[in-house]
Amino acid sequence: MSGNRDRLEIKIDNMEWTLYDRFMYGGLGYGYFCFPTNLIKIICTVLFPPLGTILKHMKISDTFPYITYETLSNLLNNLNDIIYTFILTAMFYIPGLIYGLSGLKCTATEDQDQFKDLSMDDIKDHFKDIRKKKNIKRKIQNSN
Numbered sequence: 605m606s607g608n609r610d611r612l613e614i615k616i617d618n619m620e621w622t623l624y625d626r627f628m629y630g631g632l633g634y635g636y637f638c639f640p641t642n643l644i645k646i647i648c649t650v651l652f653p654p655l656g657t658i659l660k661h662m663k664i665s666d667t668f669p670y671i672t673y674e675t676l677s678n679l680l681n682n683l684n685d686i687i688y689t690f691i692l693t694a695m696f697y698i699p700g701l702i703y704g705l706s707g708l709k710c711t712a713t714e715d716q717d718q719f720k721d722l723s724m725d726d727i728k729d730h731f732k733d734i735r736k737k738k739n740i741k742r743k744i745q746n747s748n
Contacts, residue, residue: 617735644709653704657689
């Protein structure tokens with residue numbers, strides 16, 4: 605059993621795994637799994653597009669009171685966008701969904717245009733670094 609697990613772990617470390625391997629042998633939890641920063645807005649937009657548009661324009665404060673005059677002012681300034689989404693949603697849901705989802709952007713990258721696109725080589729380099737750290741830990745454990 606341990607040999608099979610080691611073989612699969614080596615296969616995953618060398619980036620030779622398939623989706624089937626990761627799903628069947630528990631590799632989906634191996635490594636990193638990222639959620640979008642605006643996942644709640646996406647879910648709300650899919651359930652009811654005007655609600656997603658309202659959440660997009662709400663600027664909720666981190667301190668009490670959470671809803672301030674600025675929050676209400678921002679909602680009123682963007683009332684036309686909310687009404688457009690509501691009308692489009694009333695027209696068989698799909699147009700409102702498309703309009704609502706098209707307005708969502710990742711909050712971390714909303715104002716920044718210069719982000720590096722990751723290539724497969726960058727990902728392989730990242731996993732090589734992880735493998736080096738694992739090998740160092742194994743050497744330390746074996747020496748003790």
